[in-house]
Amino acid sequence: MKRKIYSVMNNILQEKIYISPIDVIMGVGILSVKDYESWRFGHVPYLEQVCKSNLSNLSFIMRELRTYAK
Template sequence: MNNADLDKEVKRLVHSNRYEKGYVCSVDIFLQLDYLTKKDYEDWRFGRIDYLERVCKANLSILTLINKLIRKYSTELDLKSSWTGYNKYGKGVKHQLRFSKSGDRTIEEKYATHYIDKNRMIELKEKKVSM
């Protein structure tokens, strides 16, 4: 997939996730683009993989581009950015998981940021209650 196609697909996924979930996050987009498998994601969440980038099926420049596009389209939709902690699942000490090999704070924050549509979240909650 070239960068123009990736741009279109990320834009579509940002809009789709915003509508379906009320928020947008990098991990969901990676899963939907098949750059991350469900099994690898779960292995990372349970602490069996030391950092997420290790198992992504795209190079770092593509992952960086995806994060930039997510931020761009989320800003266009006026979504609120919110840092979200990703902690280890399972038994034992719940330590914070790493996304990148370097562990650089700026990079980690970009991966961990969720973009939230508060109004859509309210609609989804009301819809769930009325069912």
């Protein structure tokens, strides 16, 4: 999983000059564009509800993003 996260972050960084957590979560495949749009427009009360993973995996991704940024 760690290798996939870093690969996604490298790809995002090559396309843009910044990395957002949403882009990483979508790149890993935990969140679809449709579900993201539903959350963004207020049809879903919280993002974790539409993520196809548990909170510990999301927390792991955020920790790796912080590590990558450092």
